[in-house]
Amino acid sequence: MKIDLIAGARPNFVKIAAILHAIKNSDKKFDYRLIHTGQHYDHNMSGSFFSDLNIPLPDITLESGSGTQARQTASIMTGYEDLVSKKRPDLCLVVGDVNSSMACAITAKKSNIKVAHVEAGIRSGDLSMPEEINRILIDSISDYFFTTSRKATDFLLNTGKSKEQVFFVGNTMIDTLRRFEADFKKPEVWDTLNLKNTQYLVLTLHRPNNVDEVSNLVKILHIIGDNSRGLPIIFPVHPRTAKILNSQKLSLKNVFFTAPLSYLEFNYLVKNSKMVITDSGGITEETTVLGIPCITLRNSTERPETVSIGTNELIGTDSENIPEYLDKLFEARWKTGGIPELWDGKSGIRILEELSRL
CATH class of the missing domain: 3.40.50.2000 (Glycogen Phosphorylase B;)
Incomplete structure (x- = not known):
């Protein structure tokens, strides 16, 4: 399976790092290319992540840069469309809810390329947030959904997604946090x-x-x-x-x-x-x-x-x-918290297991 891994903004790199490290340590072969859309271009917002998180430099950078929501999205879409027209992947994997994820998901789907969404099914209910609109759009067209919670899983199933499409895998953000905590x-x-x-x-x-x-x-x-x-x-x-x-x-x-x-x-x-x-x-x-x-x-x-x-x-x-x-x-009256189910540092591995099966 040929996979495009899409990243463009600070949270994307944290999530995608978990998948990249899982691929590196897997005995299965994955043919992938890491695509940096350029949505975040400040060094501390994206550039430092490659060294900090020990992930390879992008195979391709679209250099979309800043701009209004519409201009930035359009730049990413046209850049990614040119890319897939020359070399098509079997799957476009997007993480989170930023413009990069939404833009590449739509472009891939219109090119008849399957789309997988990591961190699918979460909702704030606040449509004034650009990220909420992106989540809705990505989930409406994706083929496979990797969720961080049972609530997100149930939400997707209740909106008509099938059990064969939705996978509760945990939180890739926590994979990266635990891996680099020391x-x-x-x-x-x-x-x-x-x-x-x-x-x-x-x-x-x-x-x-x-x-x-x-x-x-x-x-x-x-x-x-x-x-x-x-x-x-x-x-x-x-x-x-x-x-x-x-x-x-x-x-x-x-x-x-x-x-x-x-x-x-x-x-x-x-x-x-x-x-x-x-x-x-x-x-x-x-x-x-x-x-x-x-x-x-x-x-x-x-x-x-x-x-x-x-x-x-x-x-x-x-x-x-x-x-x-x-x-x-x-006054020392703060609640004592716990850790949600499957936030255990193994989400990237679970995602690869499902991709291998697919």
Whole structure:
């Protein structure tokens, strides 16, 4: 079977790494090409992942770059269409819910190439999120579905997919997390600020309803800073958010901005933090497995198991809710989380087993 493995944005590389390592250690032969769409082109957003995660450089880079949703999607689609017209795979495997995955899935399907979706069946119910639209589109046309939870599996079966198409394999993000946990490394900011274990918080924000309105973003930062009991807050700033913050003259005594960190550096910060505050879905999976308290500044989540089983609390987008949960943290009233089923570091192996059978 000839397989195209599609990656383009930071979360993609973490997920695809699990499959690449499983292929490397498999006694079965897989003919694949790794395609980097170029959706993330900043070194720390994608380039460093190849060395950090010990995965091969892409066989092909489409160099789509940035742009509006439509322009970026169109660039990826035309680039991938040219590629498959010259050399067709038997299967296009996409991971997650970014534009790269959606664009290549649609292009492959229109070229009569079968599509497999890793991390299929998850839903937030929030159509204001571009990722939610991408999930719906990818799942509506895919031929095979690899899920991270029984809830996602049941959702797909209840929407008409057959048992022969849907495979509950666990979470490839966790494969990569566990594989490289011993290799996490201190970022420069650790020594610069003289950070201590569990004596700081990590913050990540990038969703439009949190960062597009400058006054709202500034309010969030002030509320977190004012209620963190003097602990430093480390904020690796997404390029999207950096553009907004650079236009402001902020006075925040204990909020420290850094450039995007590599995978190994960022997860070193997460693993040793007291808490993570985020609007990212993937980070809530990692904090759940690492046992780190997490606050999610969103009204819904496509990863409900991080709340029902894990260490995550979904508190909405009203920043006035933040102090209550920080009080719970500092008063040692945070819940004890568990690890969801099959988040055991073997998801990539299970995916290959199913692909071999197919």
